[in-house]
Amino acid sequence: MRILLTGSSGWLGRFLAPALRAAGHTVTGLDLAPGPETHVLGSVADRSVVDRAMGLGIDAVIHTAALHKPDIARYPVQAFVDVNVTGTLNLLEAAKAAGHDRFVMTSTTSLMISEAIRQEKAAEAVWLNEQTGPLAPRNIYGVTKLAAEGLCRLYAAEHGLASVVLRTSRFFPEDDDTHKQPSGENLKAIELLHRRLTVEDAAAAHITALEKAPQLGFGLYIASAPTPFARQDAAALKSDAAALIRERFPETEALFAARGWQLPPSLGRVYDAGLAERELGWRAQTDFAAVLDALRTGAPLPFAHDPGYTSPLVAGR
Template sequence: MRILLTGSSGWLGRFLAPRLRQAGHDVVGLDVVPGEATDVTGSAAERSVVDRVFADRGIEAVIHGGALHKPDIARFAPQAFVDVNVTGTLNLLQAAVAAGHDRFVFTSTTSLMISQAIRDEEGHAAVWLDETTGPLEPRNIYGVTKLAAEGLCRLYSREHGLNCAVLRTSRFFPEDDDTIRDIHGENLKATELLYRRLTVEDAADAHVVALDKIRGFEVFVISAPTPFARSDVADLKTDAAGVIGRTFPDAPALFARRGWHLPKSIGRIYDASKAERLLGFRAGTDFAAVLGALRSGAPLPFAHDPDYVSPSTRLANG
């Protein structure tokens, strides 16, 4: 199948394109900046670009991973988010329907599930988040536009019979998070695999599986499998390190040996079990894999690159 992959020069695209090829697909990459997996330089927000790619390349299905992201809020006006994240998605959906496609995979984000109250960690227990969580109250223009794009996918699936998978991926970016103060870098990424992270490799694999198996319209949370249960939410808020230590008895010593810290409190947990039930997809890297690497001295099973620069940043910087 000939797949149009938007966002092909980005962090996900560089891993997803070769996985699609390994699965036997031809890949046509579209991005606003050049890249190894990018065949066409342009934006899905421009309908003429989309129409030309479909006409010239014989596109048979779409994986829409291109977007402006949360860090881009500091560099782009709100209208740019609407143009790229909403209009770009609409252009691709319209082109896919016109071409008679039967499948469309949209890369969304768990960020749109986080209201300001959740972000501020209000309440006395961690919040358990899955596809039934609502009402959704995105806290910024990024989340608002991604939620709107999800709505367009739902509409076009219902009205045109387009099989559409919306993948709400949790964090897989390689750079540092400058909004968190007490745990940094690799330490933060390791602990986030407990409740709100996955590797970019697993994110890419989820898209390949969804492309093959999606029927109708479905939304999936895609994240590393959490070892926690709903019954843990109160303790996770007040004594996360204690819960982790009970679940993984050698975790405190392994972390201490590396000079790392376990989180004192966890305020949210992403439940990715629906993807496992309906797609047969389960992320291969979890917190246990981190501990295994710490025990053996093997490389950590996730990427950390504080110097990574996204394509949108490169474009904004000229």
Template sequence: MHVLLTGSSGWLGRFLAPRLRAAGHRVTGLDIAEGPDTDHIGSIADPGVVRTVFDHGVDAVIHAAALHKPDIARYPERAFIDVNVTGTLNLLAAAAAAGHDRFVFTSTTSLMINQAIRDEGGDAAVWLDENFGPLAPRNIYGVTKLAAEGLCRLYASEHGLPCVVLRTARFFPEDDDTHTHPSGENLKANEFLNRRLTAQDAAAAHLAALDRAPDIGFDTFIISAPTPFAREDVHNLKSNAMDVILGKFPDAADLYAARGWSLPTSIGRVYDAGHAERQLGFRCSTSFSDILAALREGSEMPFTHDPGYISPKE
């Protein structure tokens, strides 16, 4: 099928476009920045740009273009509304008018994190699945992504456009802009316990959603590496995460120590991706077990860490 991929020059796009082609799809890339997989330069906030791309006869949309959390320091709030909300509306309207039977939207688990969860002041880790709510995003990024999810739901119910929303956990390659310890690869490795996935798995989830969307109609899925924890662990995770981790991975402390890394002593949130496994038929292939396997073997980490990564749009 002919797939329009927005955000084709971004971090996800560089993994997703080749994977789509390998699956036999024709890909048209749309982005505001140049890139090897981008065919049209322009903003989804411009209805004329969207119309021009749709004139090429696309059959489906994977909408991964967005302003993200780090962009808050670079762009005004109005830009987030223009791109993340109006841009999504432009694409949904065009897809519905064209009679498409599938639309995949890249959302974020970030919109589930209110200020209280981020402050981690409770006595238990917060277990986050698709039923968690009410949602109260803490910044303009989360507010606009939640609004865009609502538009997807509206177009599924009122226009019959099957929409799958993927709330992806972290897969960015650069350093975290809020955490300084642990940092770098150590932090990313730890996050595979509760809040991270690889870019490759994020791309694979989008292909699964593209395939299943007509059967699903509308649904929202958290996409994250499978957590080794269970709901009954939430109090111990907050008070003594190390004991919980070592109970499941007895050699983790020694493997980490040999690398000069530290395991988390407290975990404040856990993303549960079980709904995606049950209903979408998708499970991330890389988990915390693979991190430990790489440490045992002395091989490269199964994720990308690039402190110097800069978004092409910048």
């Protein structure tokens, strides 16, 4: 198929474009920032840009472009509405007009996190899946991504445009912008237990969604590394996560200590990607066990970590 990939210069886009080509697709990239995978420069918020890209001959859209949580410090609220909501509407309208039979959109698990969940004051870890609700996003990023999800659902129901929404957990390479301890690679390794996936697995999820969309009509799935925990572990995760990790992975403490890493005393939330495995047929290939394998053998860590990473959009400002 001929795929229009929005956000083609971003972190996900640079992995997704070659993965799509390897799967036999032709890729046209659209992004505000130039990059090796970008062919059309402009914003999805501009309908004329979207129409120009569609005019190049497109069979389906994978929509990864968005303003994200770190952009809150750089852009006004209206920009989030323009890009994340109006941009999604522009693409859905153009896809409908072109007679497409599938549409894939990148969303975020962040929109599931209310301020109460973020504060982690509950007695147990919060178990998060596609049935979690009512949703109360804590910032404009989450609010606009939730609205964009609603548009995809609406166009599937009213116009027959099969759509799959992927609520991806964390896969950014840079350091966390709010948590300083544990830092860097240590934090990313821990997050593979409950709230992270690799960018390669994120790309694979989008390709699977593209293939399965017409069969599903509409689908909304959490995309995250498989957690080794279950709902009944919620209390133990909150009270003494380190003990539970030692129980499930006895060598963890020694392997972490050899690298100067820490185990988490508490985990306040878990993303459950089981529905994506059952309905979409996708499962992340990299999990916490892969981290331990790398630490044990001295192999490179199975996730990207780049404290100096800057998005092309920010770098070009």
